[in-house]
Amino acid sequence: MDVTSMMGQMSFFLGLQISQSPRGIFINQSKYASKIVKKYGLLSTDSVDTPMVKKNKLDKDLQGTPVDATLYHGMIGSLMYLTSSRPDLIYAVCLCARYQAKPTKKHLQADTRRSTSGSAQFLGDKLVSWSSKKQKYTAISSTEAEYIALSRCCAQILWMRSQLTDYGFQFNKIPLYCDNKSAIALCCNNVQHSRANHIYVRYHFIKEQVENGIVELYFIRTEYQLADIFTKPLPRDRFNFLIEKLGMRSMSSDTLKRLAEETDE
Numbered sequence: 001m002d003v004t005s006m007m008g009q010m011s012f013f014l015g016l017q018i019s020q021s022p023r024g025i026f027i028n029q030s031k032y033a034s035k036i037v038k039k040y041g042l043l044s045t046d047s048v049d050t051p052m053v054k055k056n057k058l059d060k061d062l063q064g065t066p067v068d069a070t071l072y073h074g075m076i077g078s079l080m081y082l083t084s085s086r087p088d089l090i091y092a093v094c095l096c097a098r099y100q101a102k103p104t105k106k107h108l109q110a111d112t113r114r115s116t117s118g119s120a121q122f123l124g125d126k127l128v129s130w131s132s133k134k135q136k137y138t139a140i141s142s143t144e145a146e147y148i149a150l151s152r153c154c155a156q157i158l159w160m161r162s163q164l165t166d167y168g169f170q171f172n173k174i175p176l177y178c179d180n181k182s183a184i185a186l187c188c189n190n191v192q193h194s195r196a197n198h199i200y201v202r203y204h205f206i207k208e209q210v211e212n213g214i215v216e217l218y219f220i221r222t223e224y225q226l227a228d229i230f231t232k233p234l235p236r237d238r239f240n241f242l243i244e245k246l247g248m249r250s251m252s253s254d255t256l257k258r259l260a261e262e263t264d265e
Contacts, residue, residue, distance in 0.1 A: 016085060021259035026251065029085045036078045040071075051092035052233040087130045088243045091118070091230050094132045115142075117149035118230025120246065121156055127246050129156060132230035146183035150176065151206045154215055161214070172213055177220040184217045 010018050019026040037043055079093045095116075121129045135148055154176060161171050178184055187206050209215045228234065229242040251259075 015081065019256040019259065021261075023259055026249070026256060026259070027085050028251075028256075029082055030253065033082060033086075036075075036082065039078075040075055049236040050234060050239045051089050052095065086248075087120070087127065087246060088229060088239070088248060090130065090132045091116070091232070094134075098134065115145035115149075116231045117145065117152060118227040119149060119153035119156065120227050120230070121153070121160060123160070125247070129160070130227075130230060131156070143180060143182040143186065146178060146180035147186050147206075150178055150183055150187060150217075151204075154206045154209055157215060158209070174215045175218055176215045177218050177225070179220050179222045179225040181219055184219060187217055 009020065012018065015029055015032040017028050017031060019028070076093065076097045079089065080097065083090045083093055095111075115135045116132060117135055118132045119130065120127060131152070133152070135145065157174055157176065161174065164171060187210050206215075210217060222228070226242055226245050229239065229246070234242070
């Protein structure tokens with residue numbers, strides 16, 4: 001697929017740098033990221049192994065030293081746009097975004113009991129959408145939290161399916177992976193279980209999608225659950241393993257230029 005416009009082959013669009021080669025299309029925001037770092041004076045700050053250091057814990061920090069809210073809002077907004085090509089940043093950015101009302105020094109440098117649910121959607125083997133979202137109320141069990149996350153992921157899959165239908169593609173039996181067997185059982189069991197009585201009715205639509213054969217649920221072991229990168233801070237090895245599985249690559253500008261100059265064999 002060649003990304004073109006009236007001006008020729010597309011190479012830059014709304015802050016996204018697009019490099020095309022026979023090996024594929026590569027999207028990055030390196031220039032935009034460099035601009036953010038310079039704008040907020042972060043060139044001299046210490047580096048860390050992952051976007052969210054595992055030992056750090058953000059909360060409301062009511063006794064903390066207040067910082068310029070306008071500055072904080074600007075940083076969060078800039079970083080949110082950076083996640084267009086950097087899904088590995090979305091958990092840390094969304095976590096910091098929760099404290100925009102009264103940011104403190106702790107939030108600038110960097111909970112509640114509500115679960116953070118994450119999901120990733122692929123078209124073939126290509127990552128096309130992802131999310132990291134704090135649930136709106138406190139889940140009383142991991143099964144409930146996973147069930148709600150499954151429903152949200154299913155809703156995104158149905159939206160993607162409807163878009164592809166407009167282009168003449170028909171998809172059923174779409175695989176949906178979860179690392180919680182109890183949540184899968186709730187989705188597949190036609191008998192309403194007592195443990196699901198209190199879950200909001202709007203989340204139960206996933207059962208209908210399973211019954212109609214639109215989606216198929218599969219259990220996946222936690223170590224292979226790619227969405228973990230969107231829900232919690234992770235050690236370096238685990239983090240690097242997941243970003244590779246998501247299809248992200250670290251390439252220099254010279255490497256991208258060299259790829260673009262390659263020709264099909």
